Amino acid sequence: MKLSTRTRYGVRAILELAGNQDKGPMQIKTIAHRQDISVKYLEQLMTILKSAGFIRSVRGAKGGYILAKPANQIKLSDVFNALEGPVTTVECLENESSCKRAADCVTRQVWAEVQRAIESVLQSMTLQDLVDRTKDKKALSYQI
Amino acid sequence: MKLSTRTRYGVRAILELAGNQDKGPMQIKTIAHRQDISVKYLEQLMTILKSAGFIRSVRGAKGGYILAKPANQIKLSDVFNALEGPVTTVECLENESSCKRAADCVTRQVWAEVQRAIESVLQSMTLQDLVDRTKDKKALSYQI
């Protein structure tokens, strides 16, 4: 039940943008370097995030990417959904007709509970929350 | 973030055994037929469940599989773990040294919370709980 690198990299990339909101567009090159991700691969992830409406691009020199809306309006569950696909542990939860036993299937109920638990965590966090956590951490480390 | 059929089939198979505890060994053939799973594939899943210690086998004619311990002593989280592998959303949660940034990584914290949420659901259920749910459901359907 591992996350794909697509999701892990994508979340880290959009968090870079979220932590950089006021400083103009940020280039793929920069993000890729800071996060140790292949430039070409990240390029594709940014396309996903863009077409999902979380970020927008500025082409040409001095271009790059910026958040399309404030970081506190982007829930992690939405980003996750765009990158990893719907948090669906099993097909029959999206589409009941995919299994004739769905209606009275006990394991289906279990996977539904698992799914709700995951979604509940992800829905409770916005990008801004995570940026704030990072800042708290930095502030703390200065004291040491 | 889909579950593998390995896990889905495996859980359904062991639930068949759990619902059949007092009726002697149950054959792969029977389970495969009732659950619509390939006999040969299920054979492999039973091997996994057996070497994890949840079930034991009886060879030869009239043989089959039975639970190795009472259904209320088998937690779903353990079965899940044997089939799907550890509920680890990301490598660095199992092995901190796999990423040099692990110590102050915010996304790692997020995935840890997701993981805890999943585990908490699975640990709260035993096979017996699920068997009971099935029975409740059947009892209910008789009333209709």
Next chain:
DNA sequence: ATAATATACTACTAATATAGTAGGAATACT
């Protein structure tokens, strides 16, 4: 004993998804 029935074991295969890589086109700034 022998035949029938079941698991045990090992190896192979097909299909799919993931994680990239590669190359050039389009756009915008200087």
Next chain:
DNA sequence: AGTATTCCTACTATATTAGTAGTATATTAT
């Protein structure tokens, strides 16, 4: 014009999953 950047499409390598195939071994029933 030249440079820097995103945009688009296609390819490739690797791993995993899901399943198939065949034979060996153990146990029961006749």
